[in-house]
Amino acid sequence: MLTATPRLEMTQLSRDYDGVRVVSDLSLTLSPGEVTCLLGPSGCGKSTTLRMAAGVEGPSAGTVNIDGERVADASFSLPPEQRSVGLMFQDFALFPHLDVARNVAFGLKGSRSEKAARVTELLDRVGLSNYGTKFPHQLSGGEQQRVALARALAPRPAIMLMDEPFSGLDNRLRDGIRDRTLDILREEGTAVLLVTHEPDEAMRMADKIALMRDGRIVQIGAPYTIYAKPVDQKAAAFFSDVNVVHGVVQDRQTETPFGLFLTPGLVDGADVEIVFRPQHCRLDFDRKDTPVHPTVEHGVPARGTVIRARFMGNQSLVELEMDHDGSLLKAVVPGVFMPPVGTPLVLSLRRDHAHVFPCATQSRVSNPWDTPKD
Known part of the structure; x- marks a missing residue:
């Protein structure tokens, strides 16, 4: 041809x-x-x-x-x-x-x-x-x-x-x-x-x-x-704001506050970044009497506290200080959503839109033909 x-x-x-x-x-x-x-x-x-x-x-x-x-x-x-x-x-x-x-x-x-x-x-x-x-x-x-x-x-x-x-x-x-x-x-x-x-x-x-x-x-x-x-x-990050959660590989998977992520291409001990966009997040109110349960789509929710909320015209941007490490994560919510500063919320993310990368400072990618040592 x-x-x-x-x-x-x-x-x-x-x-x-x-x-x-x-x-x-x-x-x-x-x-x-x-x-x-x-x-x-x-x-x-x-x-x-x-x-x-x-x-x-x-x-x-x-x-x-x-x-x-x-x-x-x-x-x-x-x-x-x-x-x-x-x-x-x-x-x-x-x-x-x-x-x-x-x-x-x-x-x-x-x-x-x-x-x-x-x-x-x-x-x-x-x-x-x-x-x-x-x-x-x-x-x-x-x-x-x-x-x-x-x-x-x-x-x-x-x-x-x-x-x-x-x-x-x-x-x-x-x-x-x-x-x-x-x-x-x-x-x-x-x-x-x-x-x-x-x-x-x-x-x-x-x-x-x-x-x-x-x-x-x-x-x-x-x-x-x-x-x-x-x-x-x-x-x-060049196309939009991103959230980054850090983790360490163990048994070809990485434990995070949002649940386990598979990281089969990286060796144990490698540092990784879980990257996801604010528009791929979901926010729920923190109802201690009826907790938000993990789902296949959104994984495990993690708790944070509102530090800022801004209306952007057709959507709202909410910034949270996360309980697990004090990091700041962002979520975009359609329409008007302006929770007061200090409001406890739970954040979950679309796992199918999350990306797992080796940290920029190291890339210890494993050889798939390596045989485990005794």
């Missing part, structure tokens, strides 16, 4: 600055019409990776291929204008001395009538049909963003590279403009590589998320997979 050639393929890509490696051994492929988000904190190498894909910078090692053709390696780098890539940045970079029509036409090849037809088509698609004679300073931020999109799409690039393009927009406009932008890009069959540090934006836009940390991709997959099956505690 034949497989389609990736639109963009980066293989074992690295980039050094003054002897410091900022992108390390990165491999990533994009297919036509696919939106891939490079997601991670500031300084993790996202924008550097995008610049290498664009041809603004060359790699120190590794290769970049576009539609199966080599465009960069450690010895050469094809310039951006020869790569069939569109570029969109957070400042839009429109030419202030050119009107909208001439901004969109900039870089187009062909006859005057062909250019005019393409400009008219794109301004209509981005909802700016009557804006051709306006100048950038006469436009709102959302309108400037749409002009920038039209200009980037005008040459029909195979790949669109976007570096935080929506970060300067008002929150009320952002969702609608993002959705319309993606619709147009998918209609064009353009492969999209989007850089963002906002998990919500990546979850909303991406077909595939590549989670970066310290210059490396630590996990890649569909948004649901990245969220629901994080590779480690830091990956889980």
